[in-house]
Amino acid sequence: MWGEQVLARGTAPSHWEIFRHDPKNEADRVGPAVVPPRTTAGPPYSREGQTGVRRKIVLLDLKVEVPELEPSSVLLEQLSQLSQLSVASTGTGSRGKRAVVAAASVTVIAGASWLTGTMPGVASPFSRGPGHGHAQHGPAEHAPGTPSDESAVPYLSGTLPPGQAKPHRHGKGNHTGQTKPHHDNGNHTGQTKPHLNNGNHTGQTKPHLNNGNHTGQTKPHLNNGNHTGQTKPHHTGAQSGQSTGQSTGQGGGQGSGHRT
Amino acid sequence: MTDDAVVAAAKRGDQDAWRALYREHAGRLVVWLETRSGSDSAVAAEDVAAQTWLTAAEKVADYEGSAAEFGGWLFGIARRVAANTRRRSGRRRTDPVADTPSTVVAGPDATIPEQDWVRDLLAGLSPRERDVVACVDVVGLSAAEAARALGMTQVAVRVARHRALRRLRSDARTALLATSLA
Numbered sequence: 001m002w003g004e005q006v007l008a009r010g011t012a013p014s015h016w017e018i019f020r021h022d023p024k025n026e027a028d029r030v031g032p033a034v035v036p037p038r039t040t041a042g043p044p045y046s047r048e049g050q051t052g053v054r055r056k057i058v059l060l061d062l063k064v065e066v067p068e069l070e071p072s073s074v075l076l077e078q079l080s081q082l083s084q085l086s087v088a089s090t091g092t093g094s095r096g097k098r099a100v101v102a103a104a105s106v107t108v109i110a111g112a113s114w115l116t117g118t119m120p121g122v123a124s125p126f127s128r129g130p131g132h133g134h135a136q137h138g139p140a141e142h143a144p145g146t147p148s149d150e151s152a153v154p155y156l157s158g159t160l161p162p163g164q165a166k167p168h169r170h171g172k173g174n175h176t177g178q179t180k181p182h183h184d185n186g187n188h189t190g191q192t193k194p195h196l197n198n199g200n201h202t203g204q205t206k207p208h209l210n211n212g213n214h215t216g217q218t219k220p221h222l223n224n225g226n227h228t229g230q231t232k233p234h235h236t237g238a239q240s241g242q243s244t245g246q247s248t249g250q251g252g253g254q255g256s257g258h259r260t
Numbered sequence: 261m262t263d264d265a266v267v268a269a270a271k272r273g274d275q276d277a278w279r280a281l282y283r284e285h286a287g288r289l290v291v292w293l294e295t296r297s298g299s300d301s302a303v304a305a306e307d308v309a310a311q312t313w314l315t316a317a318e319k320v321a322d323y324e325g326s327a328a329e330f331g332g333w334l335f336g337i338a339r340r341v342a343a344n345t346r347r348r349s350g351r352r353r354t355d356p357v358a359d360t361p362s363t364v365v366a367g368p369d370a371t372i373p374e375q376d377w378v379r380d381l382l383a384g385l386s387p388r389e390r391d392v393v394a395c396v397d398v399v400g401l402s403a404a405e406a407a408r409a410l411g412m413t414q415v416a417v418r419v420a421r422h423r424a425l426r427r428l429r430s431d432a433r434t435a436l437l438a439t440s441l442a
Binding site: 062063064066067068069070071075076077078079080081082083084085086087088 | 270271272273274275278279282283286287288290291295310313314317318319320321322378381382393397398399400
């Protein structure tokens with residue numbers, strides 16, 4: 001405390017020195033104003049008897065004369081008005097009240113999530129078991145006599161505008177606007193993307209069929225021995241037969257021509 | 261902690277109460293702001309002190325304590341006001357002036373020559389230690405008031421003050437030795 005230093009300033013022991021700046025003497029800017037030594041002995045914690053060397057303790061007097069300022073009338077008027085309008089902030093509520101509000105908020109959010117079925121892992125009480133919520137309708141069966149294979153459906157001739165799927169004939173009729181018709185068999189498991197699980201998991205992300213035939217080639221291709229000599233034969237519609245015929249005649253000599 | 265008569269009257273808007281609080285704390289608030297670290301030369305300590313008093317009048321309803329303890333709360337407001345002012349001044353673009361004016365007008369701080377010496381002495385301390393020493397040893401706040409003003413615990417205030425004074429004593433001892441040798 002500052003008061004202790006004030007007391008020590010007047011009654012400092014002989015080995016204490018008050019390091020204080022004297023504003024009147026600028027030459028003494030780094031020098032101290034030494035307290036006159038006392039005739040009495042030093043403080044009881046002096047180490048004179050132990051070391052034989054009296055250690056000087058420097059006390060710093062950092063006290064600054066504080067001027068007494070007088071407020072102006074305008075400032076006093078402002079302070080008075082502002083203090084009259086001052087209202088205690090309400091942000092210092094009790095912890096219990098805030099905990100109750102937080103718990104109520106969590107409960108409301110969790111309940112709403114449970115009721116709407118958006119809480120993961122917990123089914124909504126409004127959704128019944130599988131087969132109750134949706135109308136059951138079996139997989140689409142193809143009527144006898146109608147073509148069941150999509151590949152067998154003859155595509156309509158002509159061009160389609162970009163972005164529109166080709167109209168095709170399905171077992172239930174003709175769908176012209178859907179690019180990927182959704183087949184709903186009525187079984188919903190709650191998963192966003194149900195998949196068929198037959199219990200066989202290989203641990204591979206993408207198992208492939210291995211029939212034991214490995215050619216060592218990265219991309220085996222069928223080589224029937226007929227090489228036309230062209231690096232990249234292409235099929236150009238009406239002119240295909242003519243071009244391949246010429247190429248095979250010159251390169252392979254077979255003259256039969258084939259389409260790759 | 262209950263308010264004393266001065267603080268209760270100040271909360272009611274009594275000008276005499278505010279005058280008493282101002283006389284007791286305004287002077288050392290200005291001194292403390294001038295000796296603090298990071299003070300911008302473009303922003304006078306008196307401006308920060310005036311803004312501090314206005315903020316204190318706005319928030320006086322939140323204060324609970326006596327008029328003697330009002331200093332710690334007031335210095336805490338001043339510390340935050342000074343920090344905001346320093347942030348604003350950091351964003352402000354200033355261009356250095358090539359030619360300085362030849363005539364120097366003495367400011368009000370020139371009336372206290374001891375502050376320059378104290379400011380130079382505290383320049384070797386860290387900002388935290390400088391604030392503590394300026395609060396406790398320069399303007400005479402108690403450890404509790406300094407802790408409230410600086411947002412520290414009283415133990416932290418005492419530790420920082422102890423380290424700061426030990427370093428200052430070492431520097432002063434070196435200066436004493438240099439003076440005696442010269």
